Amino acid sequence: VFRKNGSCYFLRPNGKPQVTIEDKNGGTMVLIHVHIVLISTRHDETVTNYEIAKDSRRKNIIDGCGGWGSHGGGVFFGKYPTKIIIDTYGGWGSHGGGAFSRKDPTK
Incomplete structure (x- = not known):
């Protein structure tokens, strides 16, 4: 906006x-x-x-x-477990931990 x-x-x-x-x-x-x-x-x-x-x-x-340069914040996406909440597209509440790939999908 x-x-x-x-x-x-x-x-x-x-x-x-x-x-x-x-x-x-x-x-x-x-x-x-x-x-x-x-x-x-x-x-x-x-x-x-x-x-x-x-x-x-x-x-x-x-x-x-x-600096973000022409690639923006993409350095965080899908690479570091400490930044996992970025991959959830926001929302209210906390994340339970784990990872979205290469681990138990029930997390």
């Missing part, structure tokens, strides 16, 4: 969002407050980190895992 409506014109496809919220009754998913919206994504290579960060309406944590 942000990329398509122009408010974050520098974003590129294949972003990975993470939303940290405060909910009611310890997990009933009645939203009280959104604490953080984190988007890990590629961006226009002509836009600098300074240009992204200068927008005072946002707090930015930039370059959390190194």
Whole structure:
């Protein structure tokens, strides 16, 4: 949405969002407050980190895992068990562990 409506014109496809919220009754998913919206994504290579960060309406944590270049965050997909939750396409709740390939498929 942000990329398509122009408010974050520098974003590129294949972003990975993470939303940290405060909910009611310890997990009933009645939203009280959104604490953080984190988007890990590629961006226009002509836009600098300074240009992204200068927008005072946002707090930015930039370059959390190194440059993404033209290949984006693909370094995480299907390669490292510690990043398995990335392969689940999000969703509410935690993952039980294990792996999606080369192990017991019931995990």
